[in-house]
Amino acid sequence: MASIFSQIIAGEIPSFRIREDDHFLAFLDIRPVMPGHTLVVPKKEVDHFFDMDDELLQEILIFAKPITRALKRVTGCDRVAAVVAGFDVPHAHLHLIPAFVMSDLDFSKAAPSTPEQLESMAEEIRRAL
Numbered sequence: 001m002a003s004i005f006s007q008i009i010a011g012e013i014p015s016f017r018i019r020e021d022d023h024f025l026a027f028l029d030i031r032p033v034m035p036g037h038t039l040v041v042p043k044k045e046v047d048h049f050f051d052m053d054d055e056l057l058q059e060i061l062i063f064a065k066p067i068t069r070a071l072k073r074v075t076g077c078d079r080v081a082a083v084v085a086g087f088d089v090p091h092a093h094l095h096l097i098p099a100f101v102m103s104d105l106d107f108s109k110a111a112p113s114t115p116e117q118l119e120s121m122a123e124e125i126r127r128a129l
Contacts, residue, residue, distance in 0.1 A: 003091035016122035038096040049092040070128035
């Protein structure tokens with residue numbers, strides 16, 4: 001069965017898309033740790049992040065780079081953390097989390113956002129790209 005991320009990529013599940021190309025999709029996490037929390041996923045279904053082939057592994061960071069700049073502009077954060085955890089969904093993904101201090105990266109603080117909040121944030125980030 002396809003992962004929830006593959007279903008999002010296919011458009012079967014709605015998402016708040018930020019950026020997309022032939023190999024990757026970036027969209028907002030619906031349970032953000034911090035506002036602007038973005039997930040970057042390869043379109044090719046790979047379970048573990050570091051099981052991606054070397055080329056895809058390099059490209060995901062290059063794809064994510066302009067998103068981090070946009071997140072900084074939109075949120076005013078000091079850093080954008082790039083986190084590889086991979087526990088919730090069996091599909092490789094990179095978390096991009098705007099942060100001011102280390103404690104902003106506490107996943108236990110993640111909380112659902114409304115569709116309106118997510119759409120507004122997605123729109124701001126896309127404009128900043």
